[in-house]
Amino acid sequence: MSATEQETQAASGSARVRPPGGTAGPASSAEDAELLAALGYEQKFDRKVSLWANFALGFVYLSPLVGVVSLFATGLATAGGPAVFWIAIVGVGQFLVALVFGEVVSQFPLAGGLYQWVRRLWNGRYAWFTAWTYISCITIGITSTALYSSDFVASLFAGTAHDPGVSSTPTERLFIAIGMTVFCLVCNCFGTRTLALISKIGLAAELIGIVLVGLYLLIFERHNSVSIFFDGSSSNHDGYFGAFIAASLVGLFLFYGFEACGELAEEVPNPSRSIPRAMQLTVAVGGVAALLAFVGYALAAPDLASILAGKDSNPIPAILQGSLGTVGTKLVLMVTLTSFIAGVMSQQAAASRITFSFARDDMFPGARLFSRVSSKRRVPLNALLAVNVLPLLIFVFVYFSPDSLNKIAAFQMLAGYAAFMMVVLAALRMRLKGWRPAGAWTLGRWGFVVNVAALAYGVLGMVLLAWPTGDSGTPLVDRWIALIGFLLVSAVGLLYLLAAKPERNSTAPEGDALEVAERLRARAATTAPTTGGKRA
Template sequence: MSDAPNRGHLSDNEHLAVLGYEDKFDRSMSLWANFALGFTYLSPLVGVYSLFAVALSTGGPPSIWWIVIVACGQLLVSLVFGEVVSQYPIHGGVYPWARRLWGRRYAWMAAWVYIWAMIVTITSVAEFGAGFVTALFGIELTRESTLITALALLLIALAINFTGTKWLARIARLGLFAELIGVIGIGLYLLIFQRKHDFSVFFDSMGVAGDGSYLPAFIASALAGLFLFYGFEACGDVAEEVSDPARRIPRAMIMTIVVGAVSALFSFGGYVLAAPNLQEIVAGEVGDPIPAILTATLGEVGAKIFLVVAILAFISCVLSLQAAASRLLYSFARDGMLPGHTWLSHVSERSKVPTNALIIACTVPALICVLIYFNDGILVAVTSFAILGIYLSFQMVVFAALRQRLRGWKPAGPFSLGAVGIIVNVLAFAYGIFAIVLLATPGSSGSFFTDYIVLIGLAVVLVTGLVYLFSARPDAKSNAPQGDAKETADEIRRRTGRVALR
C-alpha cells in the first residue's frame, strides 16, 4: 500500500470536479471522525450481544474463530474498496462505485439491494437496542415497549442527524468511546479478573455436534462473524463531508476492520471465559446470557453502568446507519435514478445535510418496526436478509473492480495496492462468494417458510428491482457517468503529472 506524494494529489474540489460534481457539503469530518462513523456502524457491541447466545448454542466456544476468519476476508474487501474510493471519493459508496466501475443498470441493482439491506439493518439495530433501554429503566420487555423504544431511538438519531455533519461526527466519537469501553474495557476486565475457564475452551465444542462431525455445527455458527464485519463501507458513504477523503477514507475503513476485530475478540472471549453457566448457554438453556454474566461479575450497579454505555453505542450505531443510508439515497437521487429524485436530493442550506433522504431513512425502518410489532418472529429473518443483501452488494462492487482490472484499469487514487491489487481483488471475490453461500444456504427446521425466508426476501427485492428497472428505465433518464474507471484514472494522472504503475 502506498500514498502518492502531496504534489501528485488533487485538491478535494479539483478531484470532485474531475468526477463531474460540485462541492456542496461541509467537509468537517476528520480521519478519526470518519473512523468513528464506520466503527459505530460496524458496532462490535451490537454484533456480539445480538448473536452471542446463538453462536454458542450452534457452534460452541470455537465459534469465536469466525470473528478471525470473517475479519480477514472483509479486510481484503476493504482494501479493494479503499482503492475504489480513493479514485472516486463521492457520496453514496456502493452505488457510485458500481456505476463508475460497470454501468448505470448494474449500479442501480447493487444500490437497490443495498438500500433495502441498510434500511432493514437500521430496523434490526433499533429493535435490539430496545432491550438495553428497557433493562436500564426496569421496564418489562414487551411488544409495546419494544416498539415505542425502537421508534424513540430512530427519532433521536434523526434529530441529531438533522443538526449537521459536526454533530454527527461528535456523537460518532462518543459512540466510539462507548463501544471501546463496552467491548474492550469490559472484555479485558472479564478476561483478567473474572475468568472461570481455561483458554483451551475455545477448542472444545462442548457436545454441540453430538456424535457426528463438528464441521457442520461450526459452519452453522458462521453468523457470529458474518453479522459483525460490515459497516466499514459507511466511511465512504459520506466522502464529500470528509477532508482529504481520497487518503483518509481507505485508512478509516482498514482501521474499522482491525479495531473491530480486536474489540469483538476481547468481548466475545471475555463473556465465554467469565460465564459461570457456560454449559447451560451452549446447551441453549439460557436465551439471553450476557445480562446474567454482567450482573454476576460486575454487580447490579456495574451492570447498570454497562447498560448506559451500551445505549450510547446503540444510539450512535443507529445514527451512523441513518447517515450512511441517507447519503446513499442522496447519491442515487442526485443522478435521477429514483422516483421523487428532486425531493430526495435536496440538501439543507443551513445544516448541509440531505434532510429529505434522512426522513426516508427514519420513516421506512419505523414502518418495519410496526410490522415486527404485529409479528415479532420475523426479526431474525429480517436481520439475516440484511446481512445477505449487504454481502451481495459488496461483491457486485468487488466483481466490477476485478472486471475493470482485467480490462486494464490501474487505480489512480493516492491509496494504491500496486501490483498486488489484482491478487487481493481475486481473494476478496472468492471470500465474498464463500460468505454468500453460507448466508444463502437454507435452514433445516423442516418449515419451508422458516428455512427459505432469507432467500424469499432477497428474491422479492431482486424481482421488484428488476421490474422497476426495465419498466421505468431510470438508467435511461440519467446522464451520470458510467464505466469510466480507466478513463478517469488516466485523467487524474494527467492532471497530477503521474504515470500509471506498470
C-alpha cells in the same frame, strides 16, 4: 479575509469555496473541491468529518460491542466456544474487501459510495441494481439495530439485581425501537458535525465497553477454562461441522459497516487518502475488539451450560451482574445503549447519502426532492427522512410477528454481502480491461490478487448466509428465509429497472473508471509543479 488567513484555512482543510456571486459555500479545501469538480460534481457538503471521525463512523456502524452482545448467545448455543473463530475468519475476509474498496474510493471519493463506484466500474443499470440492493440492506439494518437495542434498554431501566437480564415485551420493543429511530433521526438532522461528535462518543463508549470490561473479565472474573474454545460439543446439531458452519453468522453478521466510511466521502477532508485508512482501521480494530469481548464474556459466564443449551438467550446482563454488580452492570448497559444510538445514526447517515447520490444523478423516483441539501445544516434532509419510513413500518410488522426479527436480519446480511460482491466483481472486471487505480491510495501489483481473493471470500460468505437454517422440522420458508427475502427484493428491483429504465434519464457525468483514471493522472501531472508535487 487576508491572503494569509486563506492559506491557513486551505492548509487545514477548512477554507470555504465561494461559488459565483460571492455567497459562502460549504466548508471545503480548494483541492478537495477541485477533485470533486474533476469527477463531475459540485461541492455541497461541509467537510467536517476528520479521519478519526470517519473511522469512528465506520466503527460504530460495525459496532463490535453491539454485534457481540446481540450474537453471543446464538453463537455459543449453535457451535459452542469454537464459534469465536468465525470472528477471525470473517475479519480476514472482510479486510480483503476493505482493501478493494479502499482502491476504488480513493479514485472516486463521492457521496453514495457503492452506487458511484460501480457506475464507473460497470454501467448505470448495474449501479442502479447495486444501489437498490444496498439501500434495502441498510434500511433493514436501521430496523434490526433499533430492535436489538430493546432488551438492553429494558434491562437498563427495569432490570434488578435478582433479574438483570430483562427481555422486552412486543409492545416495549415497538416503542423502544420507534423512540431510538426518531431520536437518532433528530440528531442526524443537526448536521455532519453532530454526527461526527456522536460517532466519536460512540467509539469511546465501544472501547470502554470492550477493552476495559473485557480485560477486567479476563483477568479477574474467569469462571471457565480456555479449553471451551476448542470443545466441539453443541446442543443444536448432530454433526459438529454443520454446527460450526451455522455459527458463521457470528462473524458474518458482525463485519459490515466499514463501507459507511465511503458513503460520506464528500464530507471528509483529503478523502482519497483518509477513507481507505478509516476502512482498514474499522475492520482491524473492530475485529480485535470483538474477539476480546466474546472471549471475556464466555470465560466469565457463571452458567455457561445454560447458554450452550440455548436456555439463556440474553446472558450478558447476568454475566455483568455477577462480575461487576448492579452499578457496574447499569454503567455497561449505558455504554452499550450509547453504541446502539451511534450505530443507528451512522446507518441513517449512510442510507441517506446513497439515496441523495442516487437522486442527484436522476436515477431515483422523486430525484429533485431527494437530491436537495439543506442550506443551513448541509444535510440531505428529505433523503434522511425517506430512509426511515420503511424501518417504522417494519417495527409494526415485528410487533405482530415477534419471531421475525432474526429472519429480517438474515435477509439484511445476504443483501449487504451481495452488494459488496457487486462492487468487487465490477472492480475485477475493470482490472481485466486494463484499469489501474489512479487514487492516492493503491495496492499496486497486489491489487489483482487481493481482488480475486476478496471475491472468492465474498461468494463463500453469500453461500453461508443463504444456506438453510434450523432442523428438518422447521418450515421450509423459515429455513430458506434469507434467500427467499433476497430473491423477492431483487425481483422487485429488476422489474422496476426493466420497466422504468432509470439509467436512460441519468444526468451522471460521463466516463468509466479507465477514462477517469487517465484524466486524473493527466490532472496530477499538470498540477504537480504548482502543488509541491502532491497528488490530487
